[in-house]
Amino acid sequence: MQRDQQPRSDAAAPPILEVRNLVVAFHGLAGTLRALDDVSFSIAPGEILGVVGESGAGKSLTGAAVIGLLERPGRIDGGEILLAGRRIDNLPHAQMRKVRGREIGAIFQDPLTSLNPLLTVGEQLTETIATHLALSAKAARARAVELLAEVGIPAPANRIDDYPHHFSGGMRQRVVIALALCANPKLVIADEPTTALDVSVQAQILELIRRLGREHGTAVMLITHDMGVIAETADRVAVMYAGRVAEIGPTREIIETPHHPYTVGLMGSVPVIGEDAEDLVQIDGSMPRLNAIPPGCAFNPRCGEVMGRCLSQRPGLMPAGRSQAACWLMDTVTGDAA
Amino acid sequence: MLYFIIQRMLQSVLVMLVVAAISFALFSYVGDPIEAMTGEDDPIELKQQLRASLGLDQPIPIQFARFVGNAVQGDFGVSYRARQPVMQLIAERFPATMELVFVASLIALFVGIPAGIYTALRRDSPVSYALQTGSLIGISMPTFLTGILLILVFSVWLKVLPSFGRGETVDIGWWSTGFLTVSGLKSLILPSITLGLFSTTLIMRLVRTEMLEVMRTDYIKFARARGLRDRSINFRHAFKNTLVPVVTITGMQVGSLIAFAIITETVFQWPGLGLLFIQAVGNVDIPVMAAYLVLTALMFVVINLAVDILYFFIDPRLRADRAVASGATT
Ligand SMILES: Nc1ncnc2c1ncn2[C@@H]1O[C@H](COP(=O)(O)OP(=O)(O)O)[C@@H](O)[C@H]1O
Ligand code: SF4
Ligand SMILES: [Mg+2]
Numbered sequence: 208m209q210r211d212q213q214p215r216s217d218a219a220a221p222p223i224l225e226v227r228n229l230v231v232a233f234h235g236l237a238g239t240l241r242a243l244d245d246v247s248f249s250i251a252p253g254e255i256l257g258v259v260g261e262s263g264a265g266k267s268l269t270g271a272a273v274i275g276l277l278e279r280p281g282r283i284d285g286g287e288i289l290l291a292g293r294r295i296d297n298l299p300h301a302q303m304r305k306v307r308g309r310e311i312g313a314i315f316q317d318p319l320t321s322l323n324p325l326l327t328v329g330e331q332l333t334e335t336i337a338t339h340l341a342l343s344a345k346a347a348r349a350r351a352v353e354l355l356a357e358v359g360i361p362a363p364a365n366r367i368d369d370y371p372h373h374f375s376g377g378m379r380q381r382v383v384i385a386l387a388l389c390a391n392p393k394l395v396i397a398d399e400p401t402t403a404l405d406v407s408v409q410a411q412i413l414e415l416i417r418r419l420g421r422e423h424g425t426a427v428m429l430i431t432h433d434m435g436v437i438a439e440t441a442d443r444v445a446v447m448y449a450g451r452v453a454e455i456g457p458t459r460e461i462i463e464t465p466h467h468p469y470t471v472g473l474m475g476s477v478p479v480i481g482e483d484a485e486d487l488v489q490i491d492g493s494m495p496r497l498n499a500i501p502p503g504c505a506f507n508p509r510c511g512e513v514m515g516r517c518l519s520q521r522p523g524l525m526p527a528g529r530s531q532a533a534c535w536l537m538d539t540v541t542g543d544a545a
Numbered sequence: 546m547l548y549f550i551i552q553r554m555l556q557s558v559l560v561m562l563v564v565a566a567i568s569f570a571l572f573s574y575v576g577d578p579i580e581a582m583t584g585e586d587d588p589i590e591l592k593q594q595l596r597a598s599l600g601l602d603q604p605i606p607i608q609f610a611r612f613v614g615n616a617v618q619g620d621f622g623v624s625y626r627a628r629q630p631v632m633q634l635i636a637e638r639f640p641a642t643m644e645l646v647f648v649a650s651l652i653a654l655f656v657g658i659p660a661g662i663y664t665a666l667r668r669d670s671p672v673s674y675a676l677q678t679g680s681l682i683g684i685s686m687p688t689f690l691t692g693i694l695l696i697l698v699f700s701v702w703l704k705v706l707p708s709f710g711r712g713e714t715v716d717i718g719w720w721s722t723g724f725l726t727v728s729g730l731k732s733l734i735l736p737s738i739t740l741g742l743f744s745t746t747l748i749m750r751l752v753r754t755e756m757l758e759v760m761r762t763d764y765i766k767f768a769r770a771r772g773l774r775d776r777s778i779n780f781r782h783a784f785k786n787t788l789v790p791v792v793t794i795t796g797m798q799v800g801s802l803i804a805f806a807i808i809t810e811t812v813f814q815w816p817g818l819g820l821l822f823i824q825a826v827g828n829v830d831i832p833v834m835a836a837y838l839v840l841t842a843l844m845f846v847v848i849n850l851a852v853d854i855l856y857f858f859i860d861p862r863l864r865a866d867r868a869v870a871s872g873a874t875t
Contacts (some may be wrong), residue, residue, distance in 0.1 A: 325860065514729070
């Protein structure tokens, strides 16, 4: 009891989401492709973790694995996923269904295609609410109106019986966010939530996502390939490359003092919100396909600082300033220091 | 919406007029009915008398106007062969075809749709593979062959079902039904399966394809991510979104069941409109052929109209577009 009154350090607060050594593979006729290899990270209550990386780095796959919606032939081949300390990667289908929507909310990229065109937004909201919360039809509808108000839909009581096509793209993404929040989830996974939106609308949606953490203590996994979005929104950043976490650390540190050579390249230009980060990458070559990931460090064909051991030994995450980076350069630094 | 329905009805009337014109043209281009009705030895006077009594001595436009006017009142003249009002012949045969088509449609819907949904949701189950293979056979087998094979197995070998006719029927007013007697029901089984098999497999394959398509959409993924129940995802969200194409094809299939009844009725000597039509063709009995064409076209048109109206109930986007369109003009 007395312990509760003491200020808790970051390390003591149990993370909402903890992903440990996650491996996701596709088992096909042509063999097995490891799309995620030893991915680890965690997100604290109220924290926004940005996940960046080029297209195909495995960002969406990580989100899908956490929410238990990997599509065949993809499946989790190793590691574990813990939600508020409880393992969820091995839950049976029926139990995982109750975690989805109830404890983990999801926001997808394209608000124009995320909503069922044949049902009113009210029908979609109340169904989701009633699935997870023991509320009467009337109470569910009242909550739906509340949610629409909370995400900034004007005159929600009038709009609730409208169909998705009555809303603009930005308004539809607000409805999508309301749907993700129906049961007050602990964690929200937002996969490129602003990519399909106008620049002017992007900032509003990001502000809405920031408010989630501030006002509800919701942890957010914000997936994007846009460093501008990350700089604007995230508390910490995980940089992914070829299905691995290359570097993870506080947003300022990642932007101002990147450690991993890939992150350094990624930060080569100062990103501006709305501009495509991929256009800004100034590293020669491209990310390897899953069937051509080199041994050792996956980045070694493109790395300017490649060393002998990079070609055969795979670097794990090592402390690097206030961040951690999966690069043998960090080993020399820390090795020397120790 | 009213505007839309009126517009479609006008189109339907236009279609019917064209069909009427084609039917009418049969009279002038397919041989001389008087020659067919009389012998070579009959006197010229008799032939002319007959011609005048059938109104065949009038100018063409007048004849057509009268044809349409009479047709609207259900009067298609007198059969050249049976010397009875055509409408009477049709009324006698109509219930047989309608009951056959009705049962075949029920089979197509209540077997085709569930089978389509099942094969889409349980893609890898042995039952799905069996249904998929079976549907290939159903879709490629000619109707007369299906009928003959069914007769061979169930009538000739097993001797459990009749191979021809309607069995005993009960008259309710002018409608004679086979639904109320055991022999009537047993007689319906083989013909309706024969007639419905193709549509059943077609609808099953269509539903399966559409379901698989919808299952890949973002809104289904999002529905899953919200933890909705499987049943709701499969039916409330996914199946409902396949309805527009499914209703379209189902409507067309019911129409074609009426048309394809000709083959089934011939194989099973089913005393319906199709058989009547085949006999009329053999006898060059133009009034009967014309009436059959017009009636069949009418049923197609009515079904299409029903399908168009159903769209409104299924898809709110259509309702809205109309509202916007009419709002913009008024
Ligand atoms: N069904 C599949 N079979 C094989 N590989 C797949 C499949 N789906 C995705 N992948 C691969 O997984 C990798 C990660 O994809 P994804 O997580 O979508 O990347 P992103 O970081 O752009 O979101 C990509 O290399 C992609 O090619
Ligand atoms: S481990 Fe070696 S190859 Fe990989 S990023 Fe570091 S220096 Fe470059
Ligand atoms: Mg992605």
